Amino acid sequence: MSDGDLRPNSFWRERWEQNQISFHQAEVNPLLEQYWASLALDAESPVFVPLCGKSRDMHWLREQGHRVVGVELSPIACRDFFADAGMEPRLFDHGGFQVYEADGYRLLCGDLFALSAVDLEGVGAVFDRASLFAFPAERRRDYARAMGSLLPSGARTLLLTFEYESGTMTGPPFSVTEEEVIELYGGAFHVEQFAHAGGFPAEARFEARGLETIALAAYRLERR
Numbered sequence: 001m002s003d004g005d006l007r008p009n010s011f012w013r014e015r016w017e018q019n020q021i022s023f024h025q026a027e028v029n030p031l032l033e034q035y036w037a038s039l040a041l042d043a044e045s046p047v048f049v050p051l052c053g054k055s056r057d058m059h060w061l062r063e064q065g066h067r068v069v070g071v072e073l074s075p076i077a078c079r080d081f082f083a084d085a086g087m088e089p090r091l092f093d094h095g096g097f098q099v100y101e102a103d104g105y106r107l108l109c110g111d112l113f114a115l116s117a118v119d120l121e122g123v124g125a126v127f128d129r130a131s132l133f134a135f136p137a138e139r140r141r142d143y144a145r146a147m148g149s150l151l152p153s154g155a156r157t158l159l160l161t162f163e164y165e166s167g168t169m170t171g172p173p174f175s176v177t178e179e180e181v182i183e184l185y186g187g188a189f190h191v192e193q194f195a196h197a198g199g200f201p202a203e204a205r206f207e208a209r210g211l212e213t214i215a216l217a218a219y220r221l222e223r224r
């Protein structure tokens, strides 16, 4: 799929149905552990995890004391997240989403672009790994705009991005530069890049798609 296409929701649902979820990490993301404290949050602040999949990062965030609100298209991901942890969520419909809820976790099964600010009321922070960079360029603009209108003033985001030379691999994940992050978020958010490191050998799954090295970056965004 080219960078200009809008990624249809069916693409992601099918990936879950076919268990093609190489983006899922068996371990907690090391950059989350390294940089989360830099957001200087109160443990009472609920954290929003957009495009959450069944990420283990949500368990780590819960262990820090945060309640976790995720949004995810695939019911398979939502179901497996709780099943893998031996939890039996309460299921109910709310505002067009199917909600899975247990023990401080609330996963909204449905489309992020159908959320309203009320769904994220009280959220103090966001963890974005493989959400912005899961989308092709045009959709990234919609996504950043949506985050600007959904998040309360003062909410902080830890945003992780990948950078690689254009013309090598076709996403996802898509390459997102610092210039683009500033362009997308600079109006509604204070943007600070606090880590950037390049020259990492690409994971085998990306190497097979023509990529040799990647750079990783971490940003702190604060909703104005």
Ligand SMILES: C[S@@+](CC[C@H](N)C(=O)[O-])C[C@H]1O[C@@H](n2cnc3c(N)ncnc32)[C@H](O)[C@@H]1O
Residues within 6 Å of the ligand: 009, 012, 013, 023, 024, 025, 050, 051, 052, 053, 054, 055, 071, 072, 073, 074, 077, 110, 111, 112, 113, 129, 130, 131, 134, 172
């Ligand atoms: C690249 S994966 C990343 C998942 C997770 N953040 C992680 O680190 O494992 C992107 C996820 O977003 C979900 N997704 C894609 N588009 C979405 C949308 N519009 N609304 C909600 N979820 C979406 C997909 O089903 C998929 O699970």
